[in-house]
Each structure stands twice: as C-alpha cells, then as structure tokens.
Amino acid sequence: MAQIHVMDHPLILHKLSLMRDRQTGVKEFREATREIAMLMCYEATRDLPLKEINIETPLAHAKARVISGKKIAFVPILRAGLGMIDGMLELIPAAKVGHLGLYRDPDTLKPVEYYAKLPVDIAERDVIVIDPMVATGGSAAEAISALKKRGVKHIKLMCLLSTQEGLDVVQKEHPDVEIFTAAIDPELNEHGYIVPGLGDAGDRIFGTK
Numbered sequence: 001m002a003q004i005h006v007m008d009h010p011l012i013l014h015k016l017s018l019m020r021d022r023q024t025g026v027k028e029f030r031e032a033t034r035e036i037a038m039l040m041c042y043e044a045t046r047d048l049p050l051k052e053i054n055i056e057t058p059l060a061h062a063k064a065r066v067i068s069g070k071k072i073a074f075v076p077i078l079r080a081g082l083g084m085i086d087g088m089l090e091l092i093p094a095a096k097v098g099h100l101g102l103y104r105d106p107d108t109l110k111p112v113e114y115y116a117k118l119p120v121d122i123a124e125r126d127v128i129v130i131d132p133m134v135a136t137g138g139s140a141a142e143a144i145s146a147l148k149k150r151g152v153k154h155i156k157l158m159c160l161l162s163t164q165e166g167l168d169v170v171q172k173e174h175p176d177v178e179i180f181t182a183a184i185d186p187e188l189n190e191h192g193y194i195v196p197g198l199g200d201a202g203d204r205i206f207g208t209k
C-alpha cells in the first residue's frame with residue numbers, strides 16, 4: 001500500500017486554518033489555496049530524480065545536480081482543483097496540465113464525468129491529480145481510474161482536506177497511489193460535506209455562493 005502523507009508544516013496548517021474560517025473572503029481563500037498547493041508540491045516532488053551535469057561557475061568547473069527531465073503532468077479535477085494549479089505551476093512551470101471535469105451528483109454523491117482533456121502523451125507522464133477535497137473519495141478514485149484507463153502508470157493524489165473514509169476508498173481502489181493531504185478531518189455530514197471542513201471549496205474559490 002502506498003503511503004499517505006499528512007502535512008505538519010506550520011505554514012500549511014496556518015493557511016489551512018484561514019481557509020476553514022467562514023469569514024475568509026474569496027480573494028484570501030483563493031490565495032491560500034494557491035499557496036498551500038505550492039508548498040505541498042514541494043513535498044510531493046521530493047523523489048524527482050536528479051542527474052549530474054558539468055557547469056562553469058564564475059570561479060571554477062563544478063558538477064551540479066539538475067532534475068533529470070522527468071515528464072510530469074498535473075491533472076486538476078474541475079472545478080475546485082483549478083484553484084491549486086497556479087501554485088503547482090509556479091514550482092514546475094514546464095509541467096503539462098490535463099483537465100478532468102467531475103461533479104458530485106447531489107443525491108447519490110457519485111461522481112459524474114463531464115469533461116476530459118489530457119496531454120496526448122499522458123501515458124508517459126508521472127501525474128499528480130489535484131483536488132482540494134477528498135470527501136467520500138468517489139471523485140478522486142474516479143479521476144485516477146480515468147487516468148489509468150488511458151495508460152498512466154505513476155499517479156499521486158494531492159488534496160487539502162480529506163476524511164479517513166474517503167482515503168480508504170481511494171486506497172482500496174488504487175493501493176499504488178501515494179496520497180498527500182494537508183489534514184484529515186473527523187467526519188462527513190449527511191450531505192457528504194467534510195466536517196468541520198471548509199465548506200464547498202469550488203464555491204469559495206470562485207465565489208459562486
């Protein structure tokens with residue numbers, strides 16, 4: 001079973017608390033989403049392979065390490081995952097971006113796919129799926145399945161808030177996927193919202209409620 005990494009960095013936890021606060025407006029919520037995504041991208045890319053190259057510093061020859069050309073793609077789950085993409089791209093600007101549109105049916109809470117546009121070479125890329133919320137886990141599991149169907153072999157999942165029950169669903173279907181979450185909250189309410197959570201991430205990022 002691949003690991004679940006729960007963040008403990010004070011900057012991440014501080015910004016996450018800002019996001020939880022109902023008083024936090026769209027601008028600050030969006031900024032915090034972007035910033036946490038950037039900080040978590042740093043954690044999730046610790047295993048990127050390096051190679052040694054020869055360079056000239058102003059003083060001497062040196063052997064220096066650079067990332068060895070790994071092909072990466074980020075796949076935000078629409079809509080809310082879009083709030084995390086700019087922060088990720090600030091760290092890895094050359095990454096390709098695929099989009100998967102899923103919404104949760106409000107009655108069944110099951111994910112419904114409505115859009116998919118992925119890089120043509122997605123099967124050759126290491127993919128990080130991003131979505132601020134893993135509640136029942138249905139959307140994340142479905143997104144990962146959609147990528148595997150298209151031949152993707154190496155997938156990580158990055159979210160801000162999750163529940164243990166949602167993570168269990170993802171891990172059961174996809175034991176190979178390493179997961180990064182800023183926090184794990186205690187429960188889901190009867191509408192499938194994470195409690196205490198932060199509300200509807202998509203609505204708070206885009207100001208739709």
Ligand SMILES: O=P(O)(O)OC[C@H]1O[C@H](OP(=O)(O)OP(=O)(O)O)[C@H](O)[C@@H]1O
Pocket residue numbers: 077078079080081102103104105109111131132133134135136137138139140166192200201202203
């Ligand atoms: O783990 P689950 O129970 O599947 O729930 C999580 C999903 O719910 C939210 O999306 P939503 O359906 O609200 O769509 P939106 O991003 O367009 O608001 C969230 O961004 C996840 O994609």
Ligand SMILES: O=c1cc[nH]c(=O)[nH]1
Pocket residue numbers: 080133135192193194195197198199200201202
């Ligand atoms: O708490 C939740 C659960 C699903 N989607 C959200 O945006 N928030």
Ligand SMILES: [Mg+2]
Pocket residue numbers: 080200201202203
């Ligand atoms: Mg939503």
